[in-house]
Amino acid sequence: METHQHRRGKWLLLLRTPLWQLFLVLLMSFSTHAQIRYSIPEEMKKGSLIGNVAQDLGLDLNRLRSGRARIVSGESNRYTELKADKGILVVNEKIDREQLCGEVTPCSFSFEIILENPIELHRVTVEILDVNDHAPTFKNKAINLEISESATIGSHFDLESAYDPDAGIYGLQHYVLSPNDHFVLKQHSNADGVKFPVMILQKSLDRELNPHVSLKLIAVDGGAPQRSGTVNIEINVLDVNDNPPKFSQLVYKAVVVENAPIGTYITTVNASDADSGSDGLVTYSFSNVKRNFAFEIDSVSGRITVxxxxxxxxxKKFEIRVIAKDQGGLTDATKVTIDVLDANDNAPVISVMSFSNSVSEDAPPGTTVGVFNVKDADSDRNGKIKCSV
Ligand SMILES: [Ca+2]
Ligand SMILES: [Ca+2]
Ligand SMILES: [Ca+2]
Ligand SMILES: [Ca+2]
Structure with missing residues (x-):
């Protein structure tokens, strides 16, 4: 279009010069007009045959020579050369359809061949047929996406479109997404015919299972063989706090000797959390404790000490409920049972309950003279009492 306007502009400029006006009037009056049309594929080498002009115009080689046949006018006449000695039109410069016409189809250019004595003017149109010499290409090497693992099924992700400068069927036809569990591809078209791909989530992402998903988007044209371009899609799956902490044991059992010194190690509880960052950061605490409780838990390490x-x-026994909590507020609980072992820290205590002040001399053996109560606060062996006089 641009070429056409430009050419017209040039003609108008020429028409304003009186000499050319005269020349054209003369041409109109005396020339015989013929039109020929050739079709050639783009990208042909210099010297390739476009057409046999002499034959197609019904002129012999002598007439071409005597008439000093040559090409006149036309922006695009640099592309062609008239070999007057052979009567043929050949390629003078490699023709790139995409450069010449862009998206305009069909693609052609025209020029005139002039002969003198008498003057003849023949119009030649050369149509340039498209060749599938371009693959669809993506502007970027990779498409980087960040998608939350909580993205809902059916969520849309618009992707970059590819470009193929060839025309018609040789241009971009459709997109293909590499096989995967999570996404399917849909193709949309703008009013101007540009096709762009949209990825749709069909199965939920799980950062804990797959923190990173790599896919390939392939754009193909309709040539035979087909040409294609590929771009990598790198998906960074963003975390949500969808996992509560989980204790490694339902019950932790420990034993402590009474009077154990302060700082004595009891046990360590542990809860894991599959989430990342603060969503997976676990702290520990006792759920309910009396004041002056005998144990303490380290909130970070889960270490319990006296x-x-x-x-x-x-x-004789402690049962503690321990809570693990991530920074998103999700929790788990476990039980720690601590059996206390007795230490022999109490001496027996003797108390006299009743005692006879006097005993008669004929009292038989076995007569009770006094009742004592002996107590030991310890248990088992430590509380066993042996009395002797
Ligand atoms: Ca092409
Ligand atoms: Ca193509
Ligand atoms: Ca969590
Ligand atoms: Ca998560």
Whole structure:
């Protein structure tokens, strides 16, 4: 179109010069007019035959020579050369259809062949047929996407379109997505015919299972053989807090000797969380404890230690509920049971319950003279009492 306007502009310019006006008037009056049309594929080498002009115009080689046959006019006459000695038209410069016509089809250019004595003017139109000499290409090497693992089924992701400068069937036809579990591809077309791909989520992403998904988007044209271009799609799956912490054991069991010194190690609880960052960062705490509780838990490591005196005689067993919590607020709970072992920390205590002040001399053996109560706060072996006089 641009070429055409440009050429017309030039003609108008020429027409304003009186000499050319005269020349054209003369041409109109005396010339015989013929029109010939050739079709050749683009990208032919210099010297390739376009057509036998002499034959097609019904002129012999002598007439071409005597008439000093040559090409006149036309922006595109640099593309062709008239071999007057052979009566043929050949390619003078390789013709790139895409450069010459872009998206305009059909693609052609015209010029005139002039002969003198008498003057003859013949119009030649050369149509340039498309060759599938371009593959569809993507502008970028990779398409980087960040998609949350919570993205809902049916979510759309618009992708970059590819470009193939060839015309018609040799241009971009459709897109293909490499086989995968999560996405299907849909193709949309703009009013101007540009096709662009849209990826649709059909199965949920799971960052914990696949934090990264790599796909390939392929654009193909309709040539035979088909040409194609590929771009990598790199999907970074963004985390959401969809996993609560999970303790490694339902119950943790430990044993402690009473009067164990402060700082004595009891056990370590552990909960894992599959999420990343703060969503997977777990802290520990006791769920409900009395004041002056004998144990303490490290909120980061889950290590439980003794922080106060333990008296078997007061508590023989502790049952603690431990909570693990991620920074998103999801929790798990476990139980820690601590059996207290008795230590022999109590001496027996003797108390006199009743005692006879006097015993008669004829009292038989076996007569009770006093009742004592002996107590030991310890248990089992430590609480076993042996009395002797
Ligand atoms: Ca082409
Ligand atoms: Ca193509
Ligand atoms: Ca979590
Ligand atoms: Ca997650």
């Amino acid at each position: 922080v106060d005196n333990i008296d078997y005689e007061k508590d």
